[in-house]
Amino acid sequence: MASITTQEATAEPAPRRRRFGRPRRQGPPAPPRPRLSFRIRLRRDKSLLLMTVPALLLLLLFNYLPMAGIIVAFEHYDIYQGLIHSNFVGLDEFRQLVANPDFWHAFENTLVISFVQLILYFPVPIALALMVNTVLSTKVRGFIQAVVYLPHFFSYVLVITIFQEFLGGAGVLNVFLNKHGISSWNIMTDPGTFKYLVTAQAVWKEAGWGLIVFLAALAAIDQSLYEAAAVDGAGRWRRMRHITMPGLRGIVILMLVLRLGNALSVGFEQMLIQRQAVGAGAADVLDTYSYIYGIGGGFGSSTTMGADYSYGAAAGLFKAVLSLILILGANRLAHAFGEDGLYRK
Amino acid sequence: MASSNTFTFTRRQVFKTSVAFGGAIAAAPLLSACGAGSTASKSSGVVAKAAVQAVLPTYKPSNAVTADIPGVPGANGAASDPAFLTYPASPPASVTGAVGSGGSYQAVSPLWGSVPPAGNSYYTALNQALGATLTDNPADGTTYATMLATRFASGNIPDWLAVPGWNVSSIQNFAEGVDKFFKDLTPYLAGDKILDYPNLAAIPTGGWQAGVWNGKLYGIPLWTSAAAVQGALFYRADIFKAAGIDPSTVTSADQLKAVGKQVNAPSKGQYAFEDLTKYLYQVFNIPQNNGNTGWTRDSTGKLVNGYEVPEFLELLNFENSLAKGGLIHPDALAGDSSKAKNRFWAGKTVITGDGTGAWNKSDAQSGVAASPNYERQAFKVFAFDGGKATMPLYPGAGMSSYLSKSLSDAKVKELLRIADYLAAPFGSAEYLIARYGKVGVDYTMTAGAPILTDEGNKVVTDVFDQLANCQAVTFNAGYNQMTKDYAAWQADMVQHATKPMFYSMNVSEPAQTAKASTALEAVITDVRMGRKGVSDYQSALSTWQNNGGNQLRTFYEGIAKQYGTGN
Numbered sequence: 001m002a003s004i005t006t007q008e009a010t011a012e013p014a015p016r017r018r019r020f021g022r023p024r025r026q027g028p029p030a031p032p033r034p035r036l037s038f039r040i041r042l043r044r045d046k047s048l049l050l051m052t053v054p055a056l057l058l059l060l061l062f063n064y065l066p067m068a069g070i071i072v073a074f075e076h077y078d079i080y081q082g083l084i085h086s087n088f089v090g091l092d093e094f095r096q097l098v099a100n101p102d103f104w105h106a107f108e109n110t111l112v113i114s115f116v117q118l119i120l121y122f123p124v125p126i127a128l129a130l131m132v133n134t135v136l137s138t139k140v141r142g143f144i145q146a147v148v149y150l151p152h153f154f155s156y157v158l159v160i161t162i163f164q165e166f167l168g169g170a171g172v173l174n175v176f177l178n179k180h181g182i183s184s185w186n187i188m189t190d191p192g193t194f195k196y197l198v199t200a201q202a203v204w205k206e207a208g209w210g211l212i213v214f215l216a217a218l219a220a221i222d223q224s225l226y227e228a229a230a231v232d233g234a235g236r237w238r239r240m241r242h243i244t245m246p247g248l249r250g251i252v253i254l255m256l257v258l259r260l261g262n263a264l265s266v267g268f269e270q271m272l273i274q275r276q277a278v279g280a281g282a283a284d285v286l287d288t289y290s291y292i293y294g295i296g297g298g299f300g301s302s303t304t305m306g307a308d309y310s311y312g313a314a315a316g317l318f319k320a321v322l323s324l325i326l327i328l329g330a331n332r333l334a335h336a337f338g339e340d341g342l343y344r345k
Numbered sequence: 346m347a348s349s350n351t352f353t354f355t356r357r358q359v360f361k362t363s364v365a366f367g368g369a370i371a372a373a374p375l376l377s378a379c380g381a382g383s384t385a386s387k388s389s390g391v392v393a394k395a396a397v398q399a400v401l402p403t404y405k406p407s408n409a410v411t412a413d414i415p416g417v418p419g420a421n422g423a424a425s426d427p428a429f430l431t432y433p434a435s436p437p438a439s440v441t442g443a444v445g446s447g448g449s450y451q452a453v454s455p456l457w458g459s460v461p462p463a464g465n466s467y468y469t470a471l472n473q474a475l476g477a478t479l480t481d482n483p484a485d486g487t488t489y490a491t492m493l494a495t496r497f498a499s500g501n502i503p504d505w506l507a508v509p510g511w512n513v514s515s516i517q518n519f520a521e522g523v524d525k526f527f528k529d530l531t532p533y534l535a536g537d538k539i540l541d542y543p544n545l546a547a548i549p550t551g552g553w554q555a556g557v558w559n560g561k562l563y564g565i566p567l568w569t570s571a572a573a574v575q576g577a578l579f580y581r582a583d584i585f586k587a588a589g590i591d592p593s594t595v596t597s598a599d600q601l602k603a604v605g606k607q608v609n610a611p612s613k614g615q616y617a618f619e620d621l622t623k624y625l626y627q628v629f630n631i632p633q634n635n636g637n638t639g640w641t642r643d644s645t646g647k648l649v650n651g652y653e654v655p656e657f658l659e660l661l662n663f664e665n666s667l668a669k670g671g672l673i674h675p676d677a678l679a680g681d682s683s684k685a686k687n688r689f690w691a692g693k694t695v696i697t698g699d700g701t702g703a704w705n706k707s708d709a710q711s712g713v714a715a716s717p718n719y720e721r722q723a724f725k726v727f728a729f730d731g732g733k734a735t736m737p738l739y740p741g742a743g744m745s746s747y748l749s750k751s752l753s754d755a756k757v758k759e760l761l762r763i764a765d766y767l768a769a770p771f772g773s774a775e776y777l778i779a780r781y782g783k784v785g786v787d788y789t790m791t792a793g794a795p796i797l798t799d800e801g802n803k804v805v806t807d808v809f810d811q812l813a814n815c816q817a818v819t820f821n822a823g824y825n826q827m828t829k830d831y832a833a834w835q836a837d838m839v840q841h842a843t844k845p846m847f848y849s850m851n852v853s854e855p856a857q858t859a860k861a862s863t864a865l866e867a868v869i870t871d872v873r874m875g876r877k878g879v880s881d882y883q884s885a886l887s888t889w890q891n892n893g894g895n896q897l898r899t900f901y902e903g904i905a906k907q908y909g910t911g912n
Contacts, residue, residue: 169675276680
């Protein structure tokens with residue numbers, strides 16, 4: 001037994017070197033620890049557990065308690081009758097929902113925009129991180145980071161205004177084109193290319209912020225691996241492929257899992273603000289659908305004609321259930337790849 | 346009010362232009378086919394005309410002051426607002442005896458602007474005059490509907506609450522909420538009982554009618570006008586003049602488009618039109634009621650909605666051609682309606698649709714700041730085919746205020762006396778205190794008009810006059826030509842006034858039909874902005890009919906049979 005332990009201790013760094021980037025989960029299993037009884041563990045961890053209580057209370061109060069409101073989706077909710085006394089109608093609202101082509105259209109838009117964003121947006125922060133990582137001067141690097149972070153702090157109202165000022169029909173670009181007798185380019189009001197427009201806006205606003213987590217992952221890669229590889233004659237591309245990429249794999253998969261779980265949330269404000277510009281056919285996604293048909297009445301929008309809380313709640317619940325399935329599915333997939341996913345299996 | 350002096354729909358009209366269209370469909374969950382449930386009986390809020398007449402107060406006009414330009418009577422009970430060129434030099438008193446009896450009340454009203462500090466000179470001056478403590482907690486006007494919906498759901502109703510007419514649709518089954526939360530004022534004000542409150546009695550009957558729900562009088566009318574309409578088509582008179590265009594030639598849709606083409610100059614950044622939205626309903630004779638399409642009877646006697654009449658296709662064709670013809674400002678096509686006024690002020694658009702309240706002193710000041718020669722004028726009312734023009738009337742009061750049901754008899758009477766004070770007619774001494782605060786501190790009399798001081802500009806704003814006020818009058822201190830132009834336009838407009846079907850009947854429509862209209866409006870926007878064709882509208886219309894339109898038709902057929910059509 002003792003000899004095995006020693007061997008393990010000396011052998012440990014070896015697999016790290018051989019299988020780059022997957023150091024944590026590999027290697028022979030640690031010797032089983034004696035399992036402590038629940039009571040002993042409780043006593044041992046009581047101060048830690050106590051510290052989680054406030055957070056748990058908040059979670060309960062603001063996340064779990066309001067879930068009782070889900071019942072609205074199963075009744076014809078009447079504000080004067082309240083949650084308990086409103087007319088219970090079972091799945092009637094859901095029946096109306098699935099029978100409505102507009103709803104499926106919003107669902108389709110959600111999936112399409114989400115897919116486009118996955119393909120065009122998701123790789124951008126990784127690529128940016130790799131590029132920024134190659135910059136050696138900390139001053140230049142800090143400056144680049146500050147510049148690309150900044151748009152994250154703008155609201156979408158501002159982002160869209162900026163896009164409108166530059167690319168809109170009366171914006172800088174089109175005024176220039178008009179002055180030179182070239183026909184204008186109506187990207188801001190074209191329903192056909194709207195999915196690319198919103199993706200471009202998302203990239204402009206959020207890519208820099210998404211960079212942070214990948215930069216952190218890059219910083220965590222052992223520099224000696226690069227040195228060793230360089231000594232062994234590995235060039236720039238080989239180092240990237242065999243050290244950097246595997247080192248990023250875990251975090252990329254985690255981000256992908258989170259992203260899939262959020263696949264049905266594709267930017268509520270962005271769609272709502274631009275709904276008039278491209279029309280409901282292109283801009284209605286599940287979130288805005290639930291809002292516009294559920295509570296949209298009288299919020300300064302000329303396109304909503306009244307509130308139907310139950311219908312909106314049904315649409316929202318539909319989305320929530322699908323999202324839960326998606327995130328659990330993605331998590332399983334991550335485990336199948338041998339990664340941690342949301343939690344370690 | 347602090348800066349604008351047209352006492353019609355002023356500041357909120359900015360908002361109203363977009364919101365009044367929001368929909369008059371009050372959200373009442375319809376008892377569905379399975380309706381054996383325990384839900385309390387739902388009411389549509391309506392009663393027969395005779396029952397409404399029975400609860401309406403007697404109208405006794407005030408003779409405190411005479412208008413410089415008296416109101417001109419028009420068709421169907423419409424009349425232009427009386428207009429004033431100066432404020433009377435020695436304002437008469439309109440209230441006798443003590444007003445309040447030391448009570449303390451909380452009120453909530455909408456405000457578009459920053460909330461003045463509590464306990465300021467204006468509040469103090471008014472409360473001193475009232476002999477009571479009236480505390481108004483103004484809420485943001487743009488999100489007022491959300492605030493109201495939350496209050497109704499929770500039952501947290503202040504002593505005195507202002508409810509804009511265009512917010513009613515966002516409160517589920519408002520008619521039921523009125524019964525549950527608000528004081529029935531019928532025993533206090535119906536018939537000759539109102540004569541105890543002479544200033545309230547001087548508010549025209551049309552205003553009170555807007556406050557009748559379920560056959561009882563609940564609402565105190567605000568901004569009462571017999572010339573309340575959706576709005577007007579405005580043009581930049583200075584740009585027209587420079588281009589040598591005579592606006593009186595615009596008497597049909599084609600001519601409107603033709604002058605639009607003349608002033609359209611995209612290379613200069615000047616476009617002919619703003620998004621004209623529903624301001625064209627009037628031009629195309631679309632049946633409408635309170636900002637949305639309304640109902641009419643076709644030749645067979647069947648009820649048809651404004652969406653269904655042939656003129657609606659003409660309207661869509663016209664709007665579509667403006668968009669496709671490059672005559673509408675691109676930012677308007679991109680749905681940015683919040684800067685519509687700024688574009689008009691700056692001359693980026695030449696023709697726009699807006700509420701009539703947009704034609705006032707503060708608009709002129711903002712316009713001149715953006716373009717030195719700025720002048721706003723409105724086209725005279727015309728019809729798309731050059732034929733007989735009509736202008737559908739809005740309910741007599743754009744807003745109403747309500748008293749809490751929990752108030753005791755004595756408190757209701759005290760608040761009504763306070764309301765009477767706040768409703769003092771233009772030209773009276775009380776009006777000055779209610780709207781301008783303390784003389785010398787908040788305002789000074791300059792050249793026959795009350796002008797706010799720096800202090801006044803900070804603290805005097807639309808707060809108490811959103812709880813009760815007198816009949817709307819036109820007054821733009823120092824801008825008398827504008828007052829005259831507006832009065833002349835109104836005098837012509839009211840001659841074309843018509844009462845829509847179900848006029849001022851306070852109908853709460855079944856909530857479940859709202860989805861269909863929301864979906865149809867989305868397609869209409871697409872067609873109007875040139876993204877879809879008129880044929881797309883026709884298929885959307887049949888979807889609307891099947892998903893709620895026909896249900897609404899049956900609903901209104903029932904209302905008509907049971908209670909009449911309000912005409």
